[in-house]
Amino acid sequence: MKLFGLAAALAAASLLAPNVALAQKSYGPGASDTEIKIGNFVPYSGPASAYGIVGQVEIAYAKMLNEKGGINGRKINFISYDDAYSPPKAVEQARKLVESDEVLFLYQTLGTPSNTAVMKYLNQKKVPQLMVSSGGTRFGDDPKTYPWTMPFNPPYQAEGRIYAKWILATHPNAKIAVLVANDDYGKDIYKGVKDGLGDKTSLIISEATYDLTDPTIDSQMAKLKASGADMFLNLSTPKFAALAIRKMGEMGWKPIHVLNNVSASVGAVIKPAGMEFAQDAITASYVKDPTDPTWKDDPGLKEWDDFLQKYMPGADRSNGLLLYGYGAAQTLEHILKQAGDNLTRENIMKVATSLKSYAPSALLPGITMNTSPTDHFPIEQMQLMRFKGDRWEMFGNVIEAKLTN
Known part of the structure; x- marks a missing residue:
């Protein structure tokens, strides 16, 4: 009986082993039990500094998430640098984020020239360049050559x-x-x-x-x-x-x-x-206009209003970039939640290329985000x-x- 009991216990353990393995946490650079490091650059200065507000929204959104306990218990360390809309500066900041800060991935880096300058480097390093803030078609039309790059904006x-x-x-x-x-x-x-x-x-x-x-x-x-x-x-x-x-x-x-x-x-x-x-x-x-009275009672915009009042008081509500940045930050939250405890670069990319009818509240009705390993364009719908x-x-x-x- 004792031998039978031991054999049964071993058999049961072997059946449980795969589930135990699946439940284990997996971390890439910049991820741990307590933190997820995410890199970003936007032009806080220079000729396109008006777009700097997008980075400010995303920093504020990370602060909001952290005050609510983070994502799956991990705080978001959103590291955002100024690239002054200069490709050489963007290369410098991308290298710093990857090699010095050791972020898990880059998110919402802004501008076609700057992202073009860092795309090859990030793909060679196998670092996700996610939800690029540009409509440049090049950021999604060749997933075989650039499997680690994905835009946010609809392609031009x-x-x-x-x-x-x-x-x-x-x-x-x-x-x-x-x-x-x-x-x-x-x-x-x-x-x-x-x-x-x-x-x-x-x-x-x-x-x-x-x-x-x-x-x-x-x-x-x-x-x-x-x-x-x-x-x-x-x-x-x-x-x-x-x-x-x-x-x-x-x-x-x-x-x-x-x-x-x-x-x-x-x-x-x-x-x-x-x-x-x-x-x-x-x-x-593809993004709602916050000044349009159509959205006066929209639940998503009411949440956005509450967010601005608490985390960006004094911000110009009529600036559509504030809502754009909010929608991109919502998408970041969604990806991290879907990734769960498997916070490797490979899994982040797997989640990002598996979006199905996801709709952050900033998007116009009927427009949803859909991706696959062969389709790196999340938004390919627009409203006239x-x-x-x-x-x-x-x-x-x-x-x-x-x-x-």
Whole structure:
């Protein structure tokens, strides 16, 4: 009987062994029973310092989580440095975060030039470069070469395709004039438009480019109007989008106006250009506008309001970047909760590439985050909006434009 009892006990132990192994905690650099170190850089200074507020929101969100006990009992150590929107500085800060601070991963590092500069290094080191704060298509379109990189923003090419889908569905005989930046951003979004139009690219009858150093775009706008186009694709960065809107008004040119999302800010672009010249303009978005009365009773925005009052008192609630940063921070919380006690770089990446219909409260209704090992674009849906009076109004259904299968 004793021998039988011993054998039974050994058999039971062998059956339990796999479960015990599964329950064990696994840690990569920067993770322990008490802490999770996460790295970040944003431009707190320099030409793009307005985006520094995104880092401040994420630092404040980590503080809120820690006051609530952290994630699975671990405090978040969110280390955020200034890269001044300078690629060489970004490389320096990324190396410091990985080699000196020994963070588990980088999160929401901001800007296309800076993230491009560190992408190869982070992938060689097998450090997740998660939820990059940029719409650069390059950050998600080649997961085989860059398996450790994933963006947060919808890719610019997807946005371009969404405009093309809308044009083909509602204005299939449009005569299109395009103003586009002569830089990587302009090429990225314009490729999306052309890919989306497919064999209908002949609808584009005139195009003009500008350089960031150009003092005006008067000659480009005169050329586009003279083409006889009845639709204007304003694929411009904020300063030049504002110049284009004002010039449209001065020339009395009233085509159907499509304005890209990076320049859809009412305060920074439309108001200075003249709201009367932007009436009925079309854009696409994915984050709620905190100034829109539509969201007055939205539970998610009420939580965001409470968060701002406690952790960022005095912050300008009308600044959409505050809500953008909040949504990205919610996504970080979600990933860490899903990772549980397996806090290795490999598992963080596995969780990030397994998002299924996740919707932080900052996103517009119907827009969800979905990823897979072969699809590193979490957001590939946008909502069309039309400018009326002094604000954007949603219309139609959410439009999807997937860049991967």
